Amino acid sequence: MNLPDDGLILVVKEDCATCQMIAPLAAVLEQQGLLKITFSQDNPAFPEGLNVEDDRDLETSFRLDTEIVPLLIRRKEGKEEGRVIGWHRDEWQNLTGLNDLGSDFPEQRPGCGSLSVSPGMAEELQERFGETGLKAREVSVDYPDDPMEQMFDRGWTDGLPVVPPTPARVLRMLQGTRRAPDEILGMIPPSGEVCTVEKAAINAVMAGCMPEYFPVVLAALDAAMDPDFAWQGLMSTTMGAGVCVIVNGPIARRIGMNWQHGALGHGNRPNATIARALQLMVINLGGAVPGGMDRSTHGHPGKFGLCFAEDETDDAWQPLAQSRGIEPGKSAVTVFGFCGTSINNTETARDADGLTGSLSMCLNAFFHPQHAGGGLAAGLVLSGEYWGIYRDAGWDRARIHAALLEGTHRTQAEIESGVTRSSGGASSIPKFDPGDLVLVRAGSNAGLFSTIIHGWGSGPSGSQPVTREIVP
């Protein structure tokens, strides 16, 4: 950028009515020797007949922090003395020293947005011309090498294509949070490498997240790093666990999450990418490569990441986050270590007691029918029709939860041999410890189905669900 040490400079674009309006005044200023140079963002032949420098690459506009055009700047001895944006007659007269400049023009007229700050452009220009302030190592991929293939070759993916994390994309992702890029968030398992906000943003870009999802990613990350969650164990276990992220509160609607048809499946961008971002972090930072530090015997499709929002459209249902201490109206995530999902169906249970009996049978079959005595967690996702049966009977979350805990008690004789934990001689043995059965509402309103989210070892010696409020 080569600017005159003294005099006026002007930034304009042809596609701006205010710039068109002031073009004759620019000619006057140039004729009088006051205006030294005009930078045009879109057409180097505009304004016609003036000393115009082509700024279609927007470098000068970027370096001058141009937000609005026309932008008139007065410089003296190599420094900026003052600037005016848009047309304000008094301010233009003051800055130019010409008291009659534009006296027949309207008193003021707003300018137009600079092309250098059009959506997405600011970060592109920051990457191209400015200091991004980012710390991560830059990897350059030269044509004709394909960046998508390079990322596979470098082991940066979960086996599916990822979005190339260009500096501009990462800068846009960082706009999704107020937290500083160099803030250390914690250690990512299994290897325990440090994760900064910037590294989280890079992996969120690769996962396909938009910046408005980033606060959800950061909250989920914070929850997953709570020692109670035992993320280290989940990411290295032979049982093949992954992270399920359940989102509550206004942010779910704001970022367009799905809690209805196929909420646990494909087709919705935030659902598909938020938990995937965490999974990419454990691959790229934590080194959780199958057969390496990820010792999964089988793994499961959920290891790409499972994320969905809870259905909060019925006030009779207490949302999961509120049941775990979050104030109503706040947004929150709950992370749940899981080893796959299974769907259950009964079309004969028509009342709350019958449905509880049916669901209890399904829950007792979970992991292994002979398993009892606690120590394993399960999520139970109730569809609209199942919830409707309970709601019509006047049951709420607490009553359903209590009934299912009771319904999954069995006697030693029912369980017979193979109990993995001692019954202590009890004649009524629970399947679950109370905190290990997590109820969630999601899915469409058609279909008599529930889904069991298969948890992992639970309690203080295993993985416990962790909830965190989402803050910007």
Added chain:
Amino acid sequence: MTQSITMLDPTSEKTNAMRSRKAPPASLDGLTVGLLDISKDQGDHFLDRLEVLFGERGIKVERFAKPTYAKKAPDDVTASLAERCDVVVEALAD
């Protein structure tokens, strides 16, 4: 696409230091063997038997345990192993 593209490294940007394994001792005479139970079911059976077998050979044994296999060993367990043992046997069992 004919231009180069710049990407930011999503990894920790560290290269793992490759350390050669410590050579196994020629003999356990005079050494202390740590037996680490990670609290997996049945692991203690294996270690109990090893303790007997080492004892029959006059080899000093110390027992250690992780509170849970689901989480990494507490620092004091790791530090004690390093300070007090020459060799460690860790039981991974079910």
